Amino acid sequence: MNIQESVAFVTGANRGIGKAYVEALVQAGARRIYATARSVDTLSNVVTIAPNQIIPLALDVTDLEQVNAASHAAQDVTILINNAGVMGFGGLFTPKSVETAQWEMNTNYLGTLSMVRSFAPILQRNGGGAIVNMLSVVSIANAPVYGSYSASKAALNSLTQNIRAELAKQGTQVIGVFPGPVETNIAEGIPGDKVEPITVAKAVLQAIEQGIEDVYPDPVSQSIFAAIADPLKAVEKQFAGWLPQ
Numbered sequence: 001m002n003i004q005e006s007v008a009f010v011t012g013a014n015r016g017i018g019k020a021y022v023e024a025l026v027q028a029g030a031r032r033i034y035a036t037a038r039s040v041d042t043l044s045n046v047v048t049i050a051p052n053q054i055i056p057l058a059l060d061v062t063d064l065e066q067v068n069a070a071s072h073a074a075q076d077v078t079i080l081i082n083n084a085g086v087m088g089f090g091g092l093f094t095p096k097s098v099e100t101a102q103w104e105m106n107t108n109y110l111g112t113l114s115m116v117r118s119f120a121p122i123l124q125r126n127g128g129g130a131i132v133n134m135l136s137v138v139s140i141a142n143a144p145v146y147g148s149y150s151a152s153k154a155a156l157n158s159l160t161q162n163i164r165a166e167l168a169k170q171g172t173q174v175i176g177v178f179p180g181p182v183e184t185n186i187a188e189g190i191p192g193d194k195v196e197p198i199t200v201a202k203a204v205l206q207a208i209e210q211g212i213e214d215v216y217p218d219p220v221s222q223s224i225f226a227a228i229a230d231p232l233k234a235v236e237k238q239f240a241g242w243l244p245q
């Protein structure tokens, strides 16, 4: 699939990795980019990147009415980038841990599920296209320092595999992105080296063009997955084979 001439839709596009996706898509020659955020006012600094190509839209991914209104307004999409995400801190035995887990699960897992259900028919009509889901290195093992976030990203990893298998017949490429720490607001409290958001965005656009399913965009991610990526993929493919043809 070519980025040039594609029409992309990015959630959580007002800052961080979402804004970097918009920048990378403009650079790569995307024809149109729907840049979305909960408050459309927060997108003014993104629209200025390429005012003729970027269409700002208000979208909270946890609000099904807004999700369906957004897909109604964006019938030409060929690449859906599910980037919006939230992370809380604190252990499971702190006073607000259930509320935190619900917030993370509603946004990271159920929000992405609603987006995919709403946009899959559009991608099919437009030739198959691609879906990108923002996972994490903590999708494959729990990091107890943000345990309920890890659980929500593990759920999203499972959902990504499910979508990949179910949408194969309509020719939709489904990409999972497994970053380690990236220099954004969400990772503010995380120590150690972090890569820039644009590094992640560019690696993902390259993966779309090269038909790569899983993206390990930084040294932390690459070292964690070096020994396990192939065995994990083999199990995924085995289970996907259980789907009736």
Ligand SMILES: NC(=O)c1ccc[n+]([C@@H]2O[C@H](COP(=O)([O-])OP(=O)(O)OC[C@H]3O[C@@H](n4cnc5c(N)ncnc54)[C@H](OP(=O)(O)O)[C@@H]3O)[C@@H](O)[C@H]2O)c1
Pocket (backbone or CB within 6 Å): 011, 012, 013, 014, 015, 016, 017, 018, 037, 038, 039, 042, 059, 060, 061, 062, 083, 084, 085, 086, 087, 107, 111, 134, 135, 136, 137, 178, 179, 180, 181, 182, 183, 184, 185, 186, 187
């Ligand atoms: N940074 C890292 O180290 C890292 C590592 C692995 C994965 N990730 C993932 O990368 C993605 C992007 O995060 P980031 O690092 O760029 O962090 P960020 O700067 O905090 O951006 C998060 C984005 O998600 C949006 N968002 C939150 N809740 C939303 C909702 N209900 N509906 C729509 N948008 C919502 C935020 O918009 P508002 O301004 O409205 O809050 C913001 O645009 C997330 O899925 C995150 O889990 C990040």
